[in-house]
Amino acid sequence: SVLPGFRKRNLFLTLPPPGESQCPAYPTELVFGLDMSDDVTPTALERQRSALLHLLEDLSIAESNCPQGARVAVVGYSAYTKYLIRFQDYHRKTALIEAVKNIALEKTGGGTMTGKGLEFMSNEHFVGKAGSRAAQKVPQIAVVITDGKSQDDVESHAKNLRRRGIVLYAIGIKDADASQLREIANDDQHVYKHHPDAMHNCRRSQTTTPATVSRATVADIVFLVDSSTSIGVDNFEEIRQFLRSFILGLDIGPDKIRIGLAQYSDETYQEFLLKDHMDKDSLLAEVDQFPYRTGGTETGKAIDFLQSVYFTQEAGSRASQRVPQFAVVITDGDSTDDVVEPAKRLRDQGVIIFAIGVGDVNQQQLESIVNLPAHHFLYTIDSYQALQRLTDSLLQTVCISVESRSQGETKKTSLQNCLL
Structure with missing residues (x-):
């Protein structure tokens, strides 16, 4: 069976890069961890391999015709850890899949030490010397596949990876400990219990690009950006990059998605209206040049x-x-x-309000702005540098909300309805 939230994330963050329609992928680096402990049988290894191959099937790999695709590494872990595949080893998808098929069960002795495997990923793979592009803000994802309970601490090592901005997924095979899988993963939506049919559904839904999501939608979206003095120039550039990433995941057009942008401090600024830019190129050009204003809030x-x-x-x-x-x-x-009455007036007009609060924000005030339930429409993050990690989640939530509105429903529908 699949744990809650199974369909709600895009595992590979495959946003479309600018001007590369033939390469529907966004740079991503993934490290898969395979359990190689003494109690793993050949059959158990095949289950892990099956899960990995299902996830790789629809993944765009970084190669000559798609250089910005995903880079993949695989590690084996038990009481000892070892490289099975490094980022730089394979630049063709067919070769990578063949290598995964040829991974042998090489037990290095000892029990299941998932914490040690996570530490190995952190120190040996998600670092510049191993080819990681984290410094260029390329998304970093770790996927731990296990069939047992770890004999060492996993929670502290998982927290360390998450603090570095690495997204963790956990896939449990057969007798995996569900509570420990939750300690590893970012949240329950990043935990899966493996079943062949379930993994097939996971692969279909999780590797579908937000661009595919957006092709199913028609919407008017207006961003209201705080440009008060407290933001600062560097953080304002992070907002700009977030807007670019979000727009790149949409199907822009007069009969598709329209985007507007306003800024505010203690004054309001009309940057561009919904009618002003009906194609993605002109929209992105405008995003690249709108100025930082400063002022109060x-x-x-x-x-x-x-x-x-x-x-x-x-x-x-x-x-x-x-x-x-x-x-x-x-x-x-x-x-x-006062924000309560203005937000109520806008919601009463039928506008769905999302909010992204950065840093030490007034949570209660933001909850009074957004639609209910607030936890669906309010995102809070520690810094502007974390904005990029929200792109996919916001795209999917907008997709779900569009589907719900178009069907005249107040509840959220399955993301799969929006994907197919």
């Missing part, structure tokens, strides 16, 4: 500005055609004015 005033200026038919809103309307507020501050 008056979020309520800015939300009213969205309602009166952006979500109107004259500005390009298609609300009258029943196209779903979204606002995404990005802020790091505590607003000095």
Whole structure:
């Protein structure tokens, strides 16, 4: 059986790169850990291999015709750890899959030491000397596959990886300990119990690109960006890169997705309306050049500005055609004015409000802005550098919300409905 949240994440973060439609992949680095302890039988190894091959099947590998695809490494762990495949070993998908098929059960002695395997991944793979591109903000993902309970501590090593921004998944084969899988993974949505049919569904849903998600949707999305003095120039550039990544995952067009952007501090600034940019290239060009404004933080005033200026038919809103309307507020501050009534007015108009709070934000204030349930529509992160990791999650949540709105439902539908 599959644990909760099985379909809700995009395991390989395959966002489309700019100008590379023939290469539907975003740079990603994945390290898979295979349990090679003494109690692993040849049959158990085949189960692990089957899970790994299912996940690799739809993955775009970094090779000559797709250099920005995924790099893959595989480690074996028990009381000792060893390299099975390194990032630089294979640059053709066929060769990588053949190598996985040829991995032999080489027991190095000892029991299951998953914590040691996680430490090995952290120290020997997710580092520059091993070819990791973490410094270039390439997403880093670790997938631990195990069929037993670890005899050492896994939680502290998993926390260390997560602190470094590495996303952890855990796949349990047969007798794997479910509570320990949860200690390894980022959350329950990153934990799977292996069954051949389940892994096939996982591969289908988890490797579908957000671009495919977006082709099923029509929506108007307006970003409201806090550009107060507290943000700073460097953090403002992180916001710019986040907007680029998000837009790259969408199908932009006059009859597809439309994007608007406003900035605010203690003043409001019209950057571009929903009607202004109907193709992705011009939209990205505008995102690359809009200025950092500075000032105080008056979020309520800015939300009213969205309602009166952006979500109107004259500005390009298609609300009258029943196209779903979204606002995404990005802020790091505590607003000095009232946000409750402006947000209520905008929601009452039918606009779904998301918020991304960065750093030491006023949680209660942000919860009063977003739609309910708040935990579906409010994201809180420690720093602007963490924005990039939100791209895929926000894309998928928007997709689900669009599907729900278009069907006239208030509940969230399965992401699979949006993918197929």
